[in-house]
Amino acid sequence: MRRRTILMLLLFLIVVISACASDEGKESSTEEEQDKVQSEENEDDEKDKNENTTERGQTAETSASGEGSLFADIPDPPADLEGLIDYPAGPFAGTAYEDQEVDIQEALDKLPKLTGEPSEEEINSYWAKLLSLFAEDFPDPENIVKKWRTLSFGSPESDDPKLQFKENYNVEVILDASGSMAAYAGEKTRMSIAKESITEFSSGLPEDANVGIRVYGFEGSSEDSDKELSCASNELVYDIQPYDKNGLDKAMEKFQPAGWTPLADAINLAMEDMQEFDGEHNTNIIYVVSDGIETCDGDPVAAAEELSGSDITPLVNVIGLDVDSEGQKQLKDIADASDGTYTLVKNQDQLMDEFERTQNMASEWRQWKADAVSDVRQISVERMQMIRDFRGEWADRWKRERQNFHEVFEYLQSNDDISRETKSVLYDLRDERIDMSTDYQDQIFDDLYELKEKQVDEARNEIEEQYSNSTED
Template identity: 45%
Template sequence: MQKKLFIFVLVFLALTLSACSSKDNSTEAKENQNESTEQANKAADNGEAEEAKEDEAGKVIEAPNLPEDAQSLLSYTPGMFSGTFYDDDETAIEEELSKLPALKEEDGEEEVKKYWAKLISLFAEDYPDPNEVVENWKKEDFGNPEIGDPRYEFKEQYNVEIILDASGSMAETIDGKSMMEWAKESIRTFSANLPKEANVALRVYGHKGTGSDSDKKLSCSSSELLYEMQSYDDAKLNEALNQFQPSGWTPIAESLIQAKKDFAKFNGDKNTNIIYLVSDGVETCDGDPVKAANELAASSVAPILNVIGFNVDSEGQTELKKIAEAADGTYSTVRNVEQLQAEFDRSQEMATKWLDWKINAESQNIDTVLAREETIFEYKNEFADKSSLEIRNLDKAILFLYKNDQISTDQREIFKTLRHARYDLTNKTENELYNDLLKLAQESYKEIEKEINEKYKQGS
């Protein structure tokens, strides 16, 4: 009996141990399987991350072709950070730079040049057009029959209309005041300094409604002559200027169409008609401002259209320049109130010369060549300032990319070489333009315009 019991116990223990062993083996196998799966997934994730990193580094960077000469430098579209000091907008600039993919370690000069082209597209400055120098000579030499443009001849009456952008974006502040406040201040000063015999008018647009889609129809129909063409009256002009604040959309085309009606009584044959269009951006009301400008220029009004881009971006500059060109007018970018006032002052000087002629006063003898040379020096200094700003910004951008591990040490050296080549181009162009303009200063307007357009006409 004891023997049977002993055998039974042995069999029971054997079965129990076998079951436990089987369970342990199953658990261990499952754990091993889970661990293998986890390692496989981790490896796959790492592979995908590495592949994504390689794809990011291998992205094709799109950018316009780099300028290679004076003409292409002048026609190149200014970058989004044109006119901006790196340190003043460091966060936004470095956020944009961080979006660029890191170059691969093995990437050489060809890939770096594509990257460099992208940097130039971000920081390229808006270099001044030499055609603007000649246009300013016309204004300064107003009344000279040699100009050969009837719009610049002395006539019986002198009329100026200011068409002012009152869209919502004019609320942006510069040096503690809104752009609208600065514009109003400049208009007051300009109008007060006009000869009492001259006429002035003020039209505003985009001053009704808001920038919301629901107000678009209302705002886009808002273009109003708040101060009709008449001699300067301080109280009336201030009353007009106090009637609006920056508000809605930007109906430039409609305002140019209405401006033609404002001058209905002032035929260009007997009137010198000046229009200042001040805007901080593009047409947003689906109009065609280029067509409207062309039709205005072809009308009996025969105005001199001066388009002023007030703290405008590169897209705005491009459109506003086209508007000026369509009317055979002038375009200027201004970044602050001093530059805005300087543009208005040019017309005030023209008006003073008109008054001198009108009352048969003895004209002041001005050495025309010296006067032209002064504007050339100013042009050269402006060009040099923009070149200097551009190079400083590019230097800081290259340093950031290097510290952010987006470019290697060797690639940084290639960037430095390209940076020197860029400076050589801008410096050479600056001196070339300066010397050419000095020679042109002693020639007739017909010869000047022919030569300057053949050599430097933007977009040709």
């Protein structure tokens, strides 16, 4: 009986122990499953976070130095006048914020958020990126001095053979007909603006002045397969001759914007076009009208330098038609290499303003052929107006910059892309740039005025001296 009782107790203990072991196994299994679920949830959260970061742009910590980021290859903000002038204009320059609001906001939405407490380096990097988008193209005062040389055309003060009156007057326009000229600048394509302006300009030249039109890049397409064909398309569509309406109209119908940009070849061929018009007996003027850079492996800067040193001794005027920052740099280099002027124009009125300068020179040439009279007083008046226009243009650009940055900062903060504190720092950086711009504006005005007075006085003295010598003889 006692043995039976002991056996039953042992059996009971075995059952209890087995049940406990089973429960512990179940609990352990449940904990492992919970840990696995939690781990998967954490991975999903991290994945969502990374996807959101990718969609929104890089984080502030990686934006300043991340290779291939939106912040790569951005020029440093300028610290002096030369840097201010050479800094490339941003894609949103030249137009008020409200006139391109949708495009601007799309660009801003691609930038990373800069919330929390960003470092000084991160804010400076962010500011540099914004500046690359909205920096205006400040005019170069050296262009004013170069244009004054044009106003000195034929006057007693000019000792530059290019500017002295000659027996004949010749103009050649080199026109870009690459595919990008089909883009719109306002309500018209760049090509339409160029054609209409060139036609109007040519019709206003004196009857005994000559004009020629060379066009490049008008065949093929912008595809790689058409590069050879397009780069070889370079034609003097209107021979250098007096203006003939029917002939010029037909020439303008021969081409439409098409392919690549053989600018260097066009400059070299223009030099050949005018080879018979030596600088000793001819006043030669060349216009380069383009909206982009050389794409046919040529060196337009070297070609321009050779052109400037040739026997035709031309006055070179380079015009960038609604061109981007990369194109502006190359066109400025071409102007410098040819000792010519560079002007950025955005519309037809601005392009005609540039052509009208040459029309005015032609009128003076015609007047010289009649009676060789030059009025220094008028030169002084014209130069003073150019100084005022320059100052007004400079002021318009820093004012537009200031307002555009204001709209940008307010949008970024309202969209929770930057904090109020970060916005305040960005305003400080903007104001430093505006202060620098206005200081240089006043300095340039004073320097140009002083130079104008000096040159006009020298011209008057030269005239008086010539008059005295004549009366003594």
